Amino acid sequence: MAKTLISIKNLKASIEGKKILKGINLEIKEGEVHAIMGPNGSGKSTLASVLAGREIYEVTNGSVTFQGKDMLSMSPEERSREGMFLAFQYPVEIPGVSITNFMKAAVEQHREHKGLEQLTPSEFLKMMQEKKDLVEIEAKLANRAVNTGFSGGEKKKNEVFQMAMLEPKFAVLDETDSGLDIDALRIVANGVNKLKNKENAFLVITHYQRLLDYIVPDVVHVLYNGKIVKTGGKELALELEEKGYDWIKKEND
């Protein structure tokens, strides 16, 4: 049986005193893809931010165990080096810093953490090329400054590319489908499918079912008002698409 990769128990979090997450329970095993759906304001993005260690959110209760370790006590960079990746909903621009330099700095930190020898410049560039091919992004993208002047689609592709470079054990995709046309959506989804294996896991946060046509989840959760109110198979996503979120709201208000 597959091992549990991440275990979230009764997680509660607030921002500026306002309670957003009100007791999340979630267990994800190696090789699984989970989807979290839910109406706007239900706490989906907050969950992603809290898992990544964003300081503006205060965790008031609960625990997150990642590969047997207490993740909440780790700094954001430690979580990353331990294998947790967040594909941001709104990737930030970092002018003047090329993706190549940015990824070089990140890969170095990850390898150091794992006790691996550093790559030579040519090995690193070879890796860049392989990953670019894998996720089908344009070679020239890597010479540009991180997200600077990127279109919405380019930003999302760049997130998937970085994910390919860092080979996380557990990746959270925060509304990666938002603002994507169908072609970009397919490239992003294909990237994720290629990176998927028996040892890693994905948590796909989305508002719409559309992305789940391409990234087929094993489990679908519905988040509403800071709690997971419904869990099912991939057919749950279709049901939500058809019926909207109103019936969920009615059941739980």
Add this chain to the structure above:
Amino acid sequence: MSETSDDRIINELSNKEYEAGFVTDIETDVFEIGLNEDIIRRISEKKNEPEFMLEFRLKAFEKWKTMTEPNWANLKYEKPDFQSISYYAAPKNAAKYNSLDEVDPDLIKTFEKLGIPLEEQKILSGVAVDVVMDSVSVHTTFKKTLEEKGIIFCSISEAIQKHSDLVQKYMASVVPVGDNFYAALNSAVFTDGSFAYIPKGVRCPVELSTYFRINQANTGQFERTLIIADEGSYVSYLEGCTAPSRDENQLHAAVVEIITLKDAEVKYSTVQNWYPGDKNGKGGVYNFVTKRGICKGDNSKISWTQVETGSAVTWKYPSTILKGDNSVGEFYSVAVTNNYQQADTGTKMIHLGRNTRSTIISKGISLGHSNNSYRGLVKIAPKANNARNYSQCDSLLMGDKCGAHTFPYIESENATAIVEHEATTSKVSEDQIFYCNQRGLSTEDAVSLIVNGFAKEVLNKLPMEFAMEAQKLLSLTLENSVG
């Protein structure tokens, strides 16, 4: 709300101590404090100067006495008391050495602490180094290689004695003795500095490099640099600085003059890392420098590149007078201010000739409680047909207690001129830092990456080995500070 990471970074950055803070204990010959005609005569006498030099100094002193310190800059500091400074300090055993073995071991140690062992530098980088330590040159390397090409690279004192024709012709030809308060003071009391002459058609095979270091308590440093690039010649000149930690404010008022004749090019690069004062704004160097070049001949070029991270107060405007037709002036600057540092820096591009072009790229980075100002003047004279200027001034802020200011002045008297100015101000955001954190970078590395990215356009203009040093310096300025 709890302390944000922005606040944390700023608080921790403020705790950064100056790394090069140490004092070398070498016996020195120091004049009593104070400034009068007698002191000037004694400086000139000590240095065995010819009569014209003494006259030059006395003329400057007379001029200086009639002048007042400028106060138009966006700087607040206690005006130095010029009568409480000693104007001469020379290592007692300041003989000329033939090899490093003869040099005072303490001096060598100082350089080693700074990470610039001369011997290694000679071998590894092929840089000829003329070291100015407390005003007197103690070491000159690679002189022979240079001599073979007819290049003169020596201390200004030596030049005054051996090449007085060149000195007499060019000194104060770009910065007149009465140009400004500090330049006048420098002209009166300068004790040493560097001199370079590149003959016609010679491309200097090495980067000429001078390391300055202020080492004597209460001793103002008044270096004088004169660089002359004869027709069709080229030289890249590097100036790098550090100073030991001091409580007293130390005054530094240098004058640098560059002359390029027809088709000549001078690239002048500076990394300035003088003691900036402690985190409460106590101590630190006052850096009041006049740097100016003239593109005298047609098709000549002067390029200034500076990375300024040190000094408590900086007042510095490396400028270029574009006299020759088709001449080119460039100014690339990164200025970082932290804690209570203040910098008012920029450039002047004076277009006199036809088809003259100038480029100004200024990157200001402000942290802590510091204030960073860009001040620039682009002047197009009536005869400067088709003159062209492009200026870009970007400011990066960290935290909400620092300031960035831009004062661009444009005076165009020729309708064919095209002058462009762009300015941006941005903040290192918590979002950017978190994004880097999420990819595995510590906050310290993230800030360093962001700042180096911001300054990249300028750092790229530095010569290779200097660029590495500058990058290290930028990171050091931000390091030990975060995370």
